[in-house]
Amino acid sequence: MRGSEFSDMRAFVAIVEEGNFSRAAARLRISPSTLSQTIRQFEERIGAQLLIRTTRSMSVTHAGQRLFDRFRPALREMEAALGEVRNLQGAVSGTVRMVLPRLALASLVEPHLGDFARAYPEIHLELGINDAVIDIVGDGFDVGITLGELLEQDMVAVKMGPDLRQLAVAAPEYLARYGTPETPAELLAHNCINWRKPGSDKIYNWEFFDAGRWFGVAVQGSLMVSHRDTALQAAAQGAGIAFAYWSSQWMQPLIDAGRLVPLLEKYSPQFPGWYLYYARQHQTPAAVRAVIDFFRAANRPSDGS
Known part of the structure; x- marks a missing residue:
């Protein structure tokens, strides 16, 4: 690879x-203008159009897609190798991309970002907030956080934080008007x-536990959301009954303020919650390992699991 081709790629x-x-x-x-010029000059040098750009959209050409598919794994290996060399000389450095749902961000990552920045000032941490289930390798992420039930079998996973619990909740005025289930x-x-995962057409069935088994209830209503914190705010305004993970950030303050009332608690036991996960590889880059170890230690379950 000659000249600036590595940075261009x-x-x-x-x-x-x-x-x-x-x-x-x-x-x-x-700057975007510098980046646009870089890609235009790169396309001229290799004699192929890689991207189709309009004022409103961008798409990848067939040649661009083939180049991307072949080069991205090599780029990650080269960046990891460079990071390892830098780490031999001093502080751990490099870019680490993490994807996680909004609730996991609020409860497991946001409270520790300051400490992480002080501990690893040379690591560039990119957080992708996505409530949908994604392929972390295919989408270019190094680490993810998701529910244990959604983990793929070929991933390395470590438990993060305590067990979770889902609760049905409603505003007192709603219950006074329509009764308590x-x-x-x-x-x-x-x-x-109702709640539907972003990118999915399937409406989530509310899950409860009774007589030794879990079962789903296909509820109906006049409001559909893609984020459960939105459902909680709507329920607090009397729009209906919501079903969401208990959280000290979103649900507990509304319960403590008397704006929401927990329902059907005996049907809502705890279950294993969040897991940090990453793809198996021969050697995990030092920066990725530092991110894993830091947030695992910061959110170690109290029971040691």
């Missing part, structure tokens, strides 16, 4: 991964706030 990969020039430029810490089946007679 790194810029091209960033554009495809981010999906637009502005986000890629921010990731590379250059005593069993999960009675939810079918109520206005429930």
Whole structure:
């Protein structure tokens, strides 16, 4: 690889991964105009169009997709090798991309970002907030956080934080007007706030436990959301019954303030919660290992599991 081709390829990969020039430029810490010129000159040198750009959208050509698919794994290996050499000379450094849902961000990562920055000032940590289930390798992430039930079998996973619990909740005024459900089946007679994962067409069935088994209830209602914290806010305004993970950030303050009332608690036991996971590889880059070890230690379950 000659001259600036490595940096040009790194810029091209960033554009495809981010999906637009502005986000890629921010990731590379250059201006969008500089990035656009870099890619234009790169295309001229190799004699192939890699991207189709309009004022409103960007797409990857067939040649660009083939180049991206072949080069991205090599780029990650080269960046890891460079990071290891730098680490031999001093502080751990490099870029680490983590993807996680909003609730995991609020409870497991946000409270520790200051400590992480002080402990690893040379690591560039990129957080992708996504409530959908994704392929972390295919989407270019090094580490992810997800629920244990959603883990793929070929991933390395470590438990993060305590067990979770999902609760149905409603505002006192809603219950005063429409009554309080005593069993999960009675939810079918109520206005429930449905939830659907981003990128999915399937509506989530509310899950409860009774007589030694878990079962789902397909509730109905006039409101559908893609984020459960939105459902909690709507429920607190009397829009219906919501079903969400208990959290000290979103649910507990509303319960403590008397704006939400927990329902059907005996049908809602705890279950294994969040896991940090990453792909198996022969040698984990030092920066990725530092991120894993730091957030694992910061969120170690109290029972030692």
